[in-house]
Amino acid sequence: MNYETRVNTVDTDGDVIVEDIIVEDAPAPPRRRWPWFVLAALLLGAIVAFFMLSGGEEEVPFGAAADEGQTQSVTVISPGAASLEGAINATGTLAARREMPVGVVGEGGRVVSVPVEAGDWVRQGQVLAVIDRSVQNQQAASQRAQIDVAQADADLAQANLDRALQLVERGFISQADIDRLTATRDAANARVQVARAQLGERQARNAQLNIVAPAAGLVLARNVEPGQVVTPGSGTLFSIARGGEMELLAAVGENELAQISTGAIVEVTPAGGDQSFSGQVWQVSPIIDETNRQGTVRVALSYAEGLRPGGFATATIASGSVVAPRLPESAILSDDDGSYVFIVDGDNKVVRRNVTVGAISDEGIAIASGLTGRERVVLRAGGFLREGETVRPVAGQ
Structure with a gap:
């Protein structure tokens, strides 16, 4: 856009000259226009804010009313x-239902071999550890020899008594001699019995040198190695779960404990996995711990590889339908x-x-x-x- 302006100038003679000058206008900057979607978003936000602030009943803060x-x-x-299906959630520790500690029964000695490992299944009477018995075998041989000696003395005493009985009829042997020879024969026979009993004791002790499984089950722990000297004071050498049976010792609050009965079905999930195992309540604790007001529910579980004694597990115990x-x-x-x-x-x-x-x-x-x-x-x-x-x-x- 152009516009006209009047300018006064002075010439060389000092006269004022008035001139009209046409000045061109500078180009106007372009007008900024907002995109349509920005305007639509602003309008929508304003509408939502209006309804949020004006709609519904104003809540009075607690205490202010x-x-x-x-x-x-x-x-x-x-x-x-x-009607609700009662379910009680609990946590607990897995353990062997009947854990049998096995130690030294006899006099002990140096372990020669250990043919089983933890995790092995064993049968009743199976040898778990063999103990050196070289000295004990010699003692048994000595006891057998003592039996032979005692038997020879008993045979001699019997022969002497038989001869004396033949002479007594002729008057060469008195009745007192007969009584003495009879007592000698009886003492010799008694010594034979003593020697045999001593051999039997030695053999029984030797049989106890080997450590054997008292029942069939799963070996949970092995605490002995070949070359180790063990005695009756060595403690538990093996731990066996009889029959491989496991259980969960679940801690339950005293209020919920009254809702659980023997035979209730339980779903047990060991920590670290998503596999569940079905069990059954076989014992509900008759006492409550005074410190935490909880009782123990023992859940019987069949053997499974995922059930490891000492592990943590969660349990869902069915407590029947309640209204x-x-x-x-x-x-x-x-x-x-x-x-x-x-x-x-x-x-x-x-x-x-x-x-x-x-x-x-x-x-x-x-x-x-x-x-x-x-x-x-x-x-x-x-x-x-x-x-x-x-x-x-x-x-x-």
Whole structure:
């Protein structure tokens, strides 16, 4: 765009000359235009923000309602009651159901060989370790010789007695001599019996030199090597799980312990794997540990390669079907007096209700006692309420 301007100039004679000069306008900078999709996004964001700020009922913070004289609203649910498959989750340690420690029974000695390893299956009476018996064999041979000596003395005493009996009829031998020879013969026979008993003892001791399996089962541990000298004080040399049977020692709280009965089916999952093994409760602890208020549930398991004694495992114990309300974890509170919930009565006042929790599942926590399921239970934020406080209940999902 051009425009005209008037300029006054002075010539060389001092006269003022007025001139009209046409000045060209500088080109205008191009006008910036926003892309359509940016404008659409801004418009959509403004609409969403408007509805978020203006829609719904403004929530009154807990504690602020009482200060401002307002009644605060709380979300409540009526859980009802349903038949639930009781399942108790527990953790514990795997172990041999009947673990047999094996040590030195006899006098011990130097170990010559150990023909088994940990993890081997053995039968009853199978030799686990062989102990040198060279000295003991010589002692047994000596006892056999003592039997022969004693037997020879007994034969001689019998022969002397037989001859004396033939002479007594002729009057050459007195009755006192006969009695003496009879006693000598009896003593010789007794020495034979003593020698035989000593040989039997020696043979029994020699038989105990070898360490054998007291029952068939799985060798869990081997604590002896060839060349080692063992004695009755050497402790456990082998550990055997009789029949290879395993068990889980599950720790269960005293409230849940009462719900478990012998014969209940249990699913056991060892740590570090996803394979589960089925077992059965064969013993429920008759006592409760005073320190942690728990009892032990022993779950019998058949042998499986994935079950290793000493390992950690989780268990799901079937506790039968129960009819009980079920609440989310947010509705249940606890203090020194135990677990409780807040309910809203007919006058919209908050009332504390003590409850006993039961099985825990993905759907919630079963309430074993304390609720019928028809109450209006505060769903969450119960920790900010006071018993006797008036509230405005709002039904939750």
